[in-house]
Amino acid sequence: MAFYEDPLQITFILTAIYIIICMFMVITVEKVMQSTYWLIMMLVGVAVTFLLANSEIIFAFQISIYAGGIAVLLLFAVLLTEHDDAPFPNTLSKFLRATWMQLIIFLVLAVNMIVLILDTVDKPDYLREAGGGTPNVLGDSRIPVYGDENVAGAFEITENYTLFLWDNFGPVIPFLGLLLLAALLGSVKLAIREWDIEELSDEMKAQILKSEAS
Amino acid sequence: MAFSIPVEYFLALSAFMFCAGLFGVLTQRNAVRILISVEIMLNATNISIMAFNGLFGVASDQEGWVFVFIIIGIAAAEAAIGLAIFLSVYRNFGEITVSNIFSLREEETS
Amino acid sequence: MAHDPPEPHDPGLPFSDLFDFITGERWDPSSATLILIGSFLLANYIMINQLIAPWVERKVMARQQGRRGPMYVGKWGVLQIPADLLKLIIKEDLRPAGADRVGFFISVMIISVTAILSFAPLPWGSQGLIAGNFSIGILYIFAIFSVFPPMMMVGGWASNSKYALLGGFRSAGQLIAYEIPMFISVIGILAVVGSFSLLEITEDQMENGWFLFRYWGFGLIAGVIFFVAGYAETERIPFDIPEAEAELVMGPRTEFTGWRYGLIMMTEYLHLFINSLLFIYLFLGGYDPIPIPLGGVEIFGNEIISPDFAKGFRTNLGVQFVTMTAKIYLLVFVAAWFRSALARFRIDQLLTLGWKIMLPIALISTLFILGIDPEVQAFSRRT
Numbered sequence: 001m002a003f004y005e006d007p008l009q010i011t012f013i014l015t016a017i018y019i020i021i022c023m024f025m026v027i028t029v030e031k032v033m034q035s036t037y038w039l040i041m042m043l044v045g046v047a048v049t050f051l052l053a054n055s056e057i058i059f060a061f062q063i064s065i066y067a068g069g070i071a072v073l074l075l076f077a078v079l080l081t082e083h084d085d086a087p088f089p090n091t092l093s094k095f096l097r098a099t100w101m102q103l104i105i106f107l108v109l110a111v112n113m114i115v116l117i118l119d120t121v122d123k124p125d126y127l128r129e130a131g132g133g134t135p136n137v138l139g140d141s142r143i144p145v146y147g148d149e150n151v152a153g154a155f156e157i158t159e160n161y162t163l164f165l166w167d168n169f170g171p172v173i174p175f176l177g178l179l180l181l182a183a184l185l186g187s188v189k190l191a192i193r194e195w196d197i198e199e200l201s202d203e204m205k206a207q208i209l210k211s212e213a214s
Numbered sequence: 215m216a217f218s219i220p221v222e223y224f225l226a227l228s229a230f231m232f233c234a235g236l237f238g239v240l241t242q243r244n245a246v247r248i249l250i251s252v253e254i255m256l257n258a259t260n261i262s263i264m265a266f267n268g269l270f271g272v273a274s275d276q277e278g279w280v281f282v283f284i285i286i287g288i289a290a291a292e293a294a295i296g297l298a299i300f301l302s303v304y305r306n307f308g309e310i311t312v313s314n315i316f317s318l319r320e321e322e323t324s
Numbered sequence: 325m326a327h328d329p330p331e332p333h334d335p336g337l338p339f340s341d342l343f344d345f346i347t348g349e350r351w352d353p354s355s356a357t358l359i360l361i362g363s364f365l366l367a368n369y370i371m372i373n374q375l376i377a378p379w380v381e382r383k384v385m386a387r388q389q390g391r392r393g394p395m396y397v398g399k400w401g402v403l404q405i406p407a408d409l410l411k412l413i414i415k416e417d418l419r420p421a422g423a424d425r426v427g428f429f430i431s432v433m434i435i436s437v438t439a440i441l442s443f444a445p446l447p448w449g450s451q452g453l454i455a456g457n458f459s460i461g462i463l464y465i466f467a468i469f470s471v472f473p474p475m476m477m478v479g480g481w482a483s484n485s486k487y488a489l490l491g492g493f494r495s496a497g498q499l500i501a502y503e504i505p506m507f508i509s510v511i512g513i514l515a516v517v518g519s520f521s522l523l524e525i526t527e528d529q530m531e532n533g534w535f536l537f538r539y540w541g542f543g544l545i546a547g548v549i550f551f552v553a554g555y556a557e558t559e560r561i562p563f564d565i566p567e568a569e570a571e572l573v574m575g576p577r578t579e580f581t582g583w584r585y586g587l588i589m590m591t592e593y594l595h596l597f598i599n600s601l602l603f604i605y606l607f608l609g610g611y612d613p614i615p616i617p618l619g620g621v622e623i624f625g626n627e628i629i630s631p632d633f634a635k636g637f638r639t640n641l642g643v644q645f646v647t648m649t650a651k652i653y654l655l656v657f658v659a660a661w662f663r664s665a666l667a668r669f670r671i672d673q674l675l676t677l678g679w680k681i682m683l684p685i686a687l688i689s690t691l692f693i694l695g696i697d698p699e700v701q702a703f704s705r706r707t
Binding site: 009023032036046049055058066069074087099103110118184 | 232241
């Protein structure tokens with residue numbers, strides 16, 4: 001089936017175009033703050049591709065942790081520091097002179113990876129390895145999610161996922177929690193500022209001396 | 215009629231995003247921008263893991279999604295630590311342009 | 325004339341039973357049509373209520389302060405809010421000098437669109453009166469809501485005003501501080517029910533009793549934590565630190581005028597609705613009008629109330645719909661009462677309350693709920 005006959009493929013292509021536009025803006029836009037909010041929009045687009053790959057629950061994780069949590073951290077860090085804006089020179093010739101090596105790396109790597117991936121996925125050995133089916137992600141797999149007449153498949157998938165996570169990866173989750181707690185405490189320790197009493201205003205100084213005396 | 219998305223679409227998007235993120239990491243000098251580019255690369259890997267999970271996994275085994283879950287959690291920790299480091303670097307040096315911070319090595323001769 | 329019994333509808337499809345209920349015969353359009361019609365009807369019902377709620381609030385506040393409130397436009401001032409809205413829409417659209425164009429636009433658009441989207445998985449009756457039955461239900465609402473704090477900061481920065489910027493900082497700090505106890509107080513209930521879907525949570529409450537009155541008072545503790553945290557998320561008095569008039573003019577909303585201000589006000593009342601609705605679904609029994617479990621009540625082996633108490637009345641679709649609306653307006657009344665009775669917190673008091681008091685209490689109540697419930701015990705001992 002050609003891609004323009006399939007609404008899911010059209011949705012995916014539109015999402016991909018949206019992600020690539022947002023990504024272009026993230027890298028090239030002038031101010032760091034603008035870059036950050038384009039990043040938030042890009043993360044929401046990535047969440048939509050997760051939804052298209054059958055996963056409602058990873059969609060929720062992506063939006064709440066990435067677009068909600070990490071974005072707020074980035075915004076705080078951007079607003080609390082100073083930046084020299086404008087990542088790239090204005091004119092094209094200066095831009096090429098400044099970044100020709102990175103551009104070559106980018107182009108060679110991108111073309112190479114895409115060609116390699118498409119080549120590998122089309123090989124018959126690989127398809128046999130993948131279970132004999134056609135290499136499709138949504139709809140043609142065993143449980144359709146948003147196909148017509150079958151919305152209940154999503155409940156089954158989410159339940160399977162949570163049970164799988166609990167049964168097979170149960171011990172990992174406390175370690176992840178421990179890691180996040182350590183990151184929280186470490187970042188608080190790093191970000192907190194130790195001040196001298198001479199820096200304060202007279203009122204604050206008097207207040208602190210009074211509280212220490214009591 | 216069964217609709218479906220070929221896995222190549224996901225993988226091509228993921229490869230392009232990864233290379234663009236790498237381009238960002240190599241060209242930017244601002245530390246926050248470098249971290250943002252790293253986030254783009256992490257998202258690219260997440261997309262490709264989701265696609266491979268749809269390709270290999272059946273409905274009962276979803277290791278790929280577990281990986282994505284753990285990667286998202288670790289990205290949160292990494293962002294928190296990285297931004298705290300940027301704040302303390304900013305306090306000590308007055309800027310977070312990485313090419314101007316060289317107190318651990320000799321000054322640039324050029 | 326013998327009829328075959330009709331095949332049951334797909335439980336995931338919204339509204340199919342409602343149309344049977346209205347038209348009296350079986351009606352089987354495609355699922356996409358049903359989802360579109362259902363979303364349209366529910367979204368419009370919510371938007372109309374969203375215009376009535378501010379009027380109710382102003383009337384209640386006025387009564388408590390010995391005034392009469394809006395009186396001139398329409399009977400008892402009912403049309404005051406639509407008139408204000410019309411004025412806002414036809415006003416000039418101003419953008420401050422030096423404002424960031426894209427940020428100024430997308431912040432207000434994303435805030436209002438996400439506020440409307442959050443209503444999708446909320447059921448308004450047991451027979452499929454729901455816009456989209458997702459498997460992640462409540463997690464979806466939390467995820468969509470978590471885009472709000474960064475967008476508030478972006479809006480504050482993009483307005484190019486110091487008041488808006490400071491307000492954006494305060495807003496993000498407050499919202500993050502209260503999202504965490506809010507979610508932790510819910511985890512116990514999610515584990516007990518074993519589902520994220522608000523439909524199944526409500527069915528469990530109809531069967532076994534409202535969560536507010538279960539688990540020997542720990543349900544009540546979790547409910548109070550959830551209500552206070554949700555109320556803080558709406559940024560209203562006494563938690564309106566981001567837009568404290570005396571200090572920050574209007575907080576991150578300072579520079580928004582005209583239709584943008586209309587959208588922002590709409591978002592505020594929609595957030596009040598979302599938090600009221602979440603509290604209703606999780607603790608106040610959802611669309612269940614009577615707080616008596618359908619499974620019957622027993623005290624020391626003596627049956628006090630027999631099972632299936634008033635079942636026909638409670639499973640009627642119309643009764644459930646009216647119950648939902650009545651419960652929302654009850655919580656809007658409580659919100660108006662708080663607003664006229666309480667004074668504003670200071671920012672450090674607010675953050676202390678969130679991180680140092682509500683977070684530990686929420687953790688303790690969740691642990692007790694998980695420890696008391698027999699089903700969770702059985703699940704953790706399986707393998």
